[in-house]
Amino acid sequence: MKLCWIHPTARNPALEPLWQTIHQTVSASVAKEVQLDFRFLEGSGGFTRSLYAEHLNSVLMVEAALKAEADGYDGVYLGCWNDPLWEAREMLNIPVASVGEQSMLAALAIGQRFAVITVSDKTAGAIERDIIGYGLGDRCIARPVRTIQPFSDAGLLLEAVHAPAERLIPRLEAVAHECIADGADVILVGCAYYGPLLRRAGYRLVQGTQVPVMDSSTVALKYLEAMVGVAQCTGVAKSSAGLFAGITPANIAQARKSLGLV
Structure with a gap:
């Protein structure tokens, strides 16, 4: 099982002791057979304490989640309480968990x-x-x-x-x-x-x-392990009806292109 933890900011070198400690602490909590990797955002303003700033940052988090799925991860973890959980679930076909x-x-x-x-x-x-x-x-x-x-x-x-x-x-x-x-x-x-x-x-x-x-x-990360396990056993990672129904790829591609994401 491969899980990707997505941080909500770029990797600020001034906080390196924090990153190292967090990564070591939570990595020791997952099951032995789980590969847990950590990714930071490119281009993040490093600030989420604003409704608008959070909105901007959410685009980058979903983009990172899409990249993780394309890279073969089995589950994505949004590592911030300010998260675009439903937006990511709409776009991905693998389990997505949030801290909150x-x-x-x-x-x-x-x-x-x-x-x-x-x-x-x-x-x-x-x-x-x-x-x-x-x-x-x-x-x-x-x-x-x-x-x-x-x-x-x-x-x-x-x-x-x-x-x-x-x-x-x-x-x-x-x-x-x-x-x-x-x-x-x-x-x-x-x-x-x-x-x-x-x-x-x-x-x-x-x-x-x-x-x-x-x-x-850590509790939410362990829940993601279970979510991936359920998906692997049952073949169901999410509902594809209602809010999380698939979107026409051409429409999403046009929206991403207009923002310079592709």
């Missing part, structure tokens, strides 16, 4: 009501939009997506590689206790990078509670 949808579905199996703690208010808005779109509003708390304060930045990401207890965990726990008071019994880490870093550090429960803090990235 797959970890939310996993939360339904281990708790009654989940909450997501993310890295900025703009990201929170995008995730809440997805919760509504996925029809999961009844299985999360009121105001289900909340943000650490101050917001995450590159400095916090790099610090969390070696010392998440310094600033990241206190910021997350301050919000997590509010979510628990409002009924959450599962906390999802609303960032594709912080989840593996917290799990690597052994952080799995909100302090003083039995509420799990889910490494959303």
